[in-house]
Amino acid sequence: MDMNDIVTDVDPQETKEWLDAFNSVLEVEGNERAHYLLEKLVDKARRNGAHIPFSANTAYLNTIPPHLEEHMPGDPGMEAKIRALVRWNAVATVIRANKEKSDLGGHIASFASAATLYDVGFNYFFRAANEKFLGDCIYIQGHSAPGIYARAFLEGRITEDQLNHFRQEVDGKGLSSYPHPWLMPDFWQFPTVSMGLGPLMAIYQARFMRYLRDRSIVEPQGRKVWAFMGDGEMDEPESLGAISLAGREKLDNLIFVINCNLQRLDGPVRGNGKIIQELESDFRGAGWNVIKVIWGSYWDPLIMRDKNGVLLKRMEEAVDGEYQAFKSHDGAFVRKHFFGKYPELLEMVATMSDDDIWRLNRGGHDPHKMYAAYAAAVKHTGQPTVILAKTIKGYGMGEAGEGQNITHQQKKMGTSSIKAFRDRFNVPIPDDKLEDVPFYKPAEDSAEIQYLRGRVTAQGGALPARRRKAAPLEVPPLSAFEGQLKSTEDREISTTMAFVRMLTTLVRDKNIGKYVVPIVPDESRTFGMEGMFRQLGIYSHVGQLYTPQDADQLMFYKEDKKGQVLQEGINEAGAMSSWIAAATSYSTNGMPMIPFFIFYSMFGFQRVGDLAWAAGDMRARGFLLGGTAGRTTLNGEGLQHEDGHSHILASTIPNCVSYDPTFSYELAVILQDGLRRMYKEQEDIYYYITVMNENYAHPTMPDGVEKGILKGMYLFREGKAKKNAPKVQLLGSGTILREVIAGAELLEKDFGVAADIWSVTSFNELRRDGLDVQRWNMLHPESTPRVAYAESCLKDRQGPVIAATDYIKLFADQIRAFLPVHQYVVLGTDGFGRSDTRRQLRKFFEVDRHYVAVAALKALADEEAVPRVKVTEAIRKYGIDPEKRNPVTV
Ligand SMILES: Cc1ncc(C[n+]2csc(CCOP(=O)(O)OP(=O)(O)O)c2C)c(N)n1
Ligand SMILES: [Mg+2]
Numbered sequence: 001m002d003m004n005d006i007v008t009d010v011d012p013q014e015t016k017e018w019l020d021a022f023n024s025v026l027e028v029e030g031n032e033r034a035h036y037l038l039e040k041l042v043d044k045a046r047r048n049g050a051h052i053p054f055s056a057n058t059a060y061l062n063t064i065p066p067h068l069e070e071h072m073p074g075d076p077g078m079e080a081k082i083r084a085l086v087r088w089n090a091v092a093t094v095i096r097a098n099k100e101k102s103d104l105g106g107h108i109a110s111f112a113s114a115a116t117l118y119d120v121g122f123n124y125f126f127r128a129a130n131e132k133f134l135g136d137c138i139y140i141q142g143h144s145a146p147g148i149y150a151r152a153f154l155e156g157r158i159t160e161d162q163l164n165h166f167r168q169e170v171d172g173k174g175l176s177s178y179p180h181p182w183l184m185p186d187f188w189q190f191p192t193v194s195m196g197l198g199p200l201m202a203i204y205q206a207r208f209m210r211y212l213r214d215r216s217i218v219e220p221q222g223r224k225v226w227a228f229m230g231d232g233e234m235d236e237p238e239s240l241g242a243i244s245l246a247g248r249e250k251l252d253n254l255i256f257v258i259n260c261n262l263q264r265l266d267g268p269v270r271g272n273g274k275i276i277q278e279l280e281s282d283f284r285g286a287g288w289n290v291i292k293v294i295w296g297s298y299w300d301p302l303i304m305r306d307k308n309g310v311l312l313k314r315m316e317e318a319v320d321g322e323y324q325a326f327k328s329h330d331g332a333f334v335r336k337h338f339f340g341k342y343p344e345l346l347e348m349v350a351t352m353s354d355d356d357i358w359r360l361n362r363g364g365h366d367p368h369k370m371y372a373a374y375a376a377a378v379k380h381t382g383q384p385t386v387i388l389a390k391t392i393k394g395y396g397m398g399e400a401g402e403g404q405n406i407t408h409q410q411k412k413m414g415t416s417s418i419k420a421f422r423d424r425f426n427v428p429i430p431d432d433k434l435e436d437v438p439f440y441k442p443a444e445d446s447a448e449i450q451y452l453r454g455r456v457t458a459q460g461g462a463l464p465a466r467r468r469k470a471a472p473l474e475v476p477p478l479s480a481f482e483g484q485l486k487s488t489e490d491r492e493i494s495t496t497m498a499f500v501r502m503l504t505t506l507v508r509d510k511n512i513g514k515y516v517v518p519i520v521p522d523e524s525r526t527f528g529m530e531g532m533f534r535q536l537g538i539y540s541h542v543g544q545l546y547t548p549q550d551a552d553q554l555m556f557y558k559e560d561k562k563g564q565v566l567q568e569g570i571n572e573a574g575a576m577s578s579w580i581a582a583a584t585s586y587s588t589n590g591m592p593m594i595p596f597f598i599f600y601s602m603f604g605f606q607r608v609g610d611l612a613w614a615a616g617d618m619r620a621r622g623f624l625l626g627g628t629a630g631r632t633t634l635n636g637e638g639l640q641h642e643d644g645h646s647h648i649l650a651s652t653i654p655n656c657v658s659y660d661p662t663f664s665y666e667l668a669v670i671l672q673d674g675l676r677r678m679y680k681e682q683e684d685i686y687y688y689i690t691v692m693n694e695n696y697a698h699p700t701m702p703d704g705v706e707k708g709i710l711k712g713m714y715l716f717r718e719g720k721a722k723k724n725a726p727k728v729q730l731l732g733s734g735t736i737l738r739e740v741i742a743g744a745e746l747l748e749k750d751f752g753v754a755a756d757i758w759s760v761t762s763f764n765e766l767r768r769d770g771l772d773v774q775r776w777n778m779l780h781p782e783s784t785p786r787v788a789y790a791e792s793c794l795k796d797r798q799g800p801v802i803a804a805t806d807y808i809k810l811f812a813d814q815i816r817a818f819l820p821v822h823q824y825v826v827l828g829t830d831g832f833g834r835s836d837t838r839r840q841l842r843k844f845f846e847v848d849r850h851y852v853a854v855a856a857l858k859a860l861a862d863e864e865a866v867p868r869v870k871v872t873e874a875i876r877k878y879g880i881d882p883e884k885r886n887p888v889t890v
Contacts, residue, residue, distance in 0.1 A: 056281035060274065060316045062363060063291045066300050069372035074123065076367060078451050082154065083119045083367075084425035085440060085448065087112065087396060089150035089163070091413070091421065092437045097166045098411040099437070104167040106177070109394035109407040110230065111147030113261040113364070117228065117389055118147060120370040121257075125378060126226060128461030134218070134589055137209075138464055139202045139227040141259065142178040142193025148464065149175055152187075153441065154452055155462050160439050181466055181587075182617045189466045189588065191617040192229075194610050196236025199256065201577045201614070202227035203242045206254035206384070208581035209589070211539055214561050217514065218589050224378060228257045231275045232264025240282060242574055246384040247287025249541055254384040255377045256283075259364065261393035262320045267405045271321030276388045289383040291373045294390045296361030302348060310344045327392045328403030331358035364389030396424050470586040473594075473679040474511040478706070481505060481668035485701045488664070492695035496527050496627055498664035499691050502671055503529075503596060507536060507564065512594060512679070517582045519566040519597040521575040527598055527627050527693075531555050537563030572599055576608040580615050583622035583686060592679055594622060601626030601690055602634075602641050605649035616653045619684035623674060629660070629690035630806030631829035632841035633735045642833030642841075644808045650688040651764040651814075658688040659762045660805065661709075662737040665701035666761055667691070669709045694735050694838065711789050712766035713758050719744065721754030726865040727799035728753060728856045729822070733760045736806045736847055743804075743852025750877065751857060751870060756797060763805070763814050766790045770818030788818035795820045800859035803827065804847050823862060825855050831887040845887050850878035 009015055026034045045052055094106035111118075121138070129135025140148055146166065152158040158175070165174035169183060176183040178193035190205075192198035206225040212218040233239055246254055260276050262269055269275045276292060283290050295303065306312055318338065326334045331354030339345040339357075349357055363369045370389065377385040394400070394407035400417035401407030413421065418434050421427075427440060442448045456462050478485070483505075484498050507513045524530050537560030544559040568575035575597055581588070582595035604626050605612055612624075628634040631644035650658040657674070661667045670689060677683045708714025716737075719727060728747065732740030737759055744755035760766065770788035777785045787795070794801060800823035803812035809828030816824050829845040842848035854874050860866040875882055 056284040057277050058280065058292070059312060060277065060294060061292070061303065061312065062294055062369065064293075064372050064376055066297075066304075069368065070375040072120075072124070072368050072371035074455075075451065078447065079119065079123060079367065081426070082448050082452055083115055084427055085154060085442070086119065086147060086150045087115050087425055088422070088427040088429075089153055089439050089441075090115075090147040091418075092439050093146045093149060093163050093166045094411055095413060095418070095437045096164065097168070106146060106167060106411055107143040107408065108146070108397065108410055108413070109401055110141065110143035110259075110261075111145075112395045112397055113391040113393045114141065114144050114228070114259045115147055115395070116365050116367050116370055117257055117259060117391075118144065118151070120367050120374060121226065122151065122459070122463065123455045124371065124459075125224075125374045126463050127223075127459050128456075128463045128465060129467065129590075130460045133460055134221055134223055135460075135463075135465075136223055137189065137202070137205055137225045137588060139190045139192050139198045139205075139225070139229075140179055140464065141198070141228045141230055141233075142191075142195075143230075144228070145176070145178050148179075152462070153439065154449065155456060156444075157462055160441075163439055179464075180617050181619055184466075185468055185619065186466055187464055189464055189618075191614045194614065195230070195233040196238030197611060197614050199227055199229050199233070199236075199239040200242050200573060201580055201611075202256070203246045203251070203254065203384075204574060204577035205581045205588070206246065206251045207249055208578060208585070209253060210249070210251065210541060211566070212585070212589060212591065212593075214539070214541060215514070215564070216562075217593075218591055223253060225254045226257065227255070228259065230264065231258055231260040231262065231269045231279070234258065234275070234279060235264075235269070238573060242571075242577070243283060243286040243288065243384075245574065247283075250287075250382050251384045252381050255374075256288075256384070256386040258386060258388050259391055260388055261364075261391040262324045263393040263403075263405070263408065265408045268321050268324055270319075271324075272319055274320055276390060279386070279388055283386045287383060289377070289380045289385040291376060291385060291387045292390075293363030293366075293369050293373045293387060295363050295369075296366035297368055298360045302360075305348065308344070310342050311348065314338065314341060314345055324393075324403050326403075327362075331355055334358065334360075362390045362392060364391035365395060396421055398424070467587045467590060469682050470590045470592050472682060473515065473592055473675075475675040475680045476506070476509050476512070476672070478669065478672045480509065481672060484664040484668040484698075486665075487700040488698045490697065492697050493664070494693045494695050495661060495664060495667055495691040496693050497695075498667055498698070499598075499625060499671075499689075500528055500531075502668060503532075504535075506594070507532075512675075514564070515591075515593050516564070517566060517578075517593050517595040518564065519568065519575050519579050519582070519595055521568050521572050521599055521603075522570045523598070523600060523627065524565075524567070526600070529598070532565055534558050536565050538565045538567045539563035572603050572607050573611060575599065576611045576615075579622060579624070580611065580618060580620055583615065583620035584618050586621065586682070587619070592621070594675070594679065596623045596625060598625040598627050598691075600641065600643075601629035601646045602643035604643075605646050605688075606643075609649060612650075612653055612656070615686060616655050619655070620686045621678040621682075621684065622686050623671070624686065624688045626688060626690040628693050630692060630734050630736070631808075631833050632806055632838055632845055632847065633692045633694050635838040635841060636835050637833075638835035639832045644806065644829040644833065645811075646688070646690065647764060647807050647811050651767070655685045656688055657685050657762075658690075658764045660690045660733040660807070661761050662732075662734055662759055663701075664698045666709050666759065669701075669706050670761065673710050690734060692735050696735075696738060708793075709759075709761050710765075711769065712762040712764075713760040713790065713793055715756060715793070716759040717741070717744070717757040719754030719756045720748060722752065725752050725754045726860050727797075728755045728860065729758065729794055729797050729799055729801040730755045730852065730856065731758045731760045731801060731803035731812065732852075733763065733805045733812075734807075736804050736842075739842060739847060739849045740804050740852055742849035743856070746849055746853045746878075747856055750853070751866070751874065753856065753860065753866070755856065758793065760803070760805075760812075763803075763811050766818070767814040770815060774817065790815045790818045791820050794822065799865070800825065800856070800863060802852060802856045802859060804852050804855075805829075806847065823859050825859050827851055827855055829887075831890070850874075850880060854878065854880065 540559040586592035804827040
C-alpha cells in the first residue's frame, strides 16, 4: 500500500467498505483466502490494462504482527541480566586491550548493536554438536568477536587471562581478533571477517549439507546454518551474489540474520533510503522468506492506535539518515523531529514523557521480537529465511558513540561514558573500580551462572565450537594408479586426461569412492569430464524433471538427486564455496569428503583468491586443479585466459601445497600422497595442482623418484657426456619441461654440451624447504649446517643451472638463494599473453628449446667454458632475432 495515497483518498467511504469486506475475509476465512482474492483482483486489473507498479516491499512494519508472535519461554529478567554482563565484558575486553597496550584495536559498537541477536540465538536456537547431533553452523559477524568471547567467559570456557590477551596472540594464550579457525581451532568454525565471504559460504554450506543428506552420506537431523552479517556488508557483491541459488534450491536449512544498525564504517549505509526495505525486495525477489523486525514491543500500542495510518506514513517517509540521527540524540529530539512532523502524532505521544519516547525500542533490541522471528524462521519450510533486524550501532555507548558516525572505530570510552554504560545495564561494578574497567563474572553458584549453564545444557553444549578431526579414511596405495605409472607408448595424452582417469579410479574405489566430490564451474567438456555426467550424475535436489536433449547418447546430461558431481554453472566463487564446504566437512559434519574443484587456472586464485585464503584459515583439505594451466600451453585463447602466475598466488597461502607436474606418474604420486596426508594423517593442508591440455607421450616412472617428486625435484635424465664436455643443469616444470628436454638434445647434438635434466614438480615446495633450512641455520650458527633439498640435488653437479617454466620468472627464481654457488638463469613468461600457437607463444615468451639452449650457452660462456661466439652462433642457427622486443613490455 502506498501510504501517500491516504492523504489523497478521494472516496474514503468506498475505501472503508472495501477494507471492511477484506477484514471479514481475513477473520472468517483466513490469510490464504484473502491472498487468493487479492491476486485475483490484481490479475483482473492487469488483464484490463491497468498498470500496477511492481513492489516487492511490504509496509515498514514488523512482518510478524504481535498476535502471531511466539512467546519466549524462560526468565526474561534473568536473561537481561546475563546479557548485560556479556555486554559489559565485551566492552571491557576492548577497552582494556587499548588501555594498557596501545593500538591493539577491536570493536565495541558492532556487538553492542547485535548483543540481543546473538543472545536469543545462543539461549534458544543454536544447537551444539554432541554424540547425538552434528550441530548447527553459526557464521558469526567478525567484528562481534569480543561479545562472543564475553559469553564464553561467563560459561567458563575462556579465562580472564585470555580476555586480558585479546588480540595478543603471539605468546600463545591470546584471543584472535576475529573468527579464525587457524588460530583458535577448537573454537571458531567459520572465518567471516572478510566481508561478503560469510554470506556466500553459508549459502553453499547449507547446500552442501543438503547434498550430503540427499546422497545418504550424512543422516538428516534438521540442522540449520545461521549466518550473521552487517547491513553495510550487504554491499559486497559476494553477499547477495548467491541468494538466488538459495531461493531456487529452497534451502530451508538456511537463516540469514542481517543486523541493520543503519551504519557501516564511515557513516550511514543508506542515509537517503532504507536498507531494510531495499534488502527486503532483493531477498523476496530471490525467493526468500523475509522477516522484518523493525519495531520493539514498546511501539506495539502506538502502532495499534494508528488507525488512519499517519504513524506508518511517518515511519515510511523517514529515511535511515534521520533514524540514525534520532537515536544519537534523546527523547525530546525524537518528539520534535519524528512525531512533531504531524499534529496527530504529537497528540499520540502527548501523555508520554521524553524518557518514555526514548524507550521506544528497535526490534533488534527486543528479545521477545527476536525470539518470535527466530521461532518462525526455524519452522519455515520450502524457502531460506532472512531476518532483517533494526538496531542501533553502539547501543548503550551513549555520548561515546551511540548512533554516531564515528562509532565503528571507537575502542575507548571515557569514565563518564563507562559509568553511564554501567548504570544503563545495571552492572555491579563500584564507582572506584570503574576506571579500571574490570571484567565481571558472578560466582559459580550464582543464579546467573546457573541459569546460563542451564541454557547451555538445553542447547546440547556450548557454541561456538569446532571439531578438529574425524575418523581417517582408507587411502588407496600408489599401485591403484598403476595405469598412470606406465608409459603411454605412442599414445599422446594430456595431464588433464591422466587426472580424469585417476579421478575415475578414485570414484570407483570401494572405500572412499563415494566421498569424492567432483566440482566444475561449467567446464566439464573443456576438461574431458563429461563422461562423469552419466557415470556419477549431476547433483540436483529435484532430480531431473525433463528428458535431456542428448538422452539417446551414452554420456547424456544426467541430473540426479543422488548425483555426485557439483556442476555450479559459470560461478567460480560459488564452486569455490562448495569446495570449501566439502573440504571442511571432516570438521562441520564429522565426515571427511574429498573435493576436486577443477577450473581454468586463470579463473582460479586471481578470481577467488580471498576465498582460497579463507580456505587456508578454515583448515580445508582437498584438491584444487588448475586446468589449461600455463601461459603458453593454452594456445589460442589469449591475454585473459593464459595464466602465468597462479603458482605464485598459490604460494602465498601457507598451507596450500602446490605442484606443476609434467608426466602422469608425477601426478599419480602427488595425488596419492595428498590423499594420504590429508585423509589418513589428517594434516590441515590443501593442494593446488596444475594440469594441462597439451597432448604428449608419457614415460614409465623411473625407479626411486617418488620422494623427489614430492619434495619438488628429481633427476629425470643424466646428460650423455663426452669426456671434458661442458656441462649444464637444466630445470623445467609442467609442459615446458618438454622444451627443456628438447633443449638438452640441441645442446648435446649441436654444441657437444652435456645437460642433466631435472623435473621440478614444485618450485614452491623447494622454496619452503630452503627457507626453513636457512632459518634453522641462522638460529644454530655453531651446529653443522643443514642443506636445502634443492642444494642437496645440485651440489655435486657441474655447470650453470638454467630453469624454464610456463610461469613468470619469479616462480623459478624462488630457489635462487638455496642453490650451490652455481650461476642460475631463469626463463619464464612475464608479460601479457596473446593468442597464437603453442610454438609461436613459446618463441614469443622465450621459453622454447632454442632459448633454453641459448641461455645455457650464454651461462657457459660467462664461465668461460665455451667461447662467446658459440652463443652468437646458436642465436643465428635457431633463427632468434636479437633485436626482438621484450615480451614483458609488449
Ligand atoms: C572485504 C572487507 N572490506 C572491508 C572491511 C573493513 N570493514 C570492517 S567492518 C566494516 C564496516 C561494517 O559495517 P556493517 O557490515 O554494517 O557492520 P556493523 O559493524 O555495522 O554491524 C568495514 C568496512 C572488511 N572487513 N572486509
Ligand atoms: Mg551496520
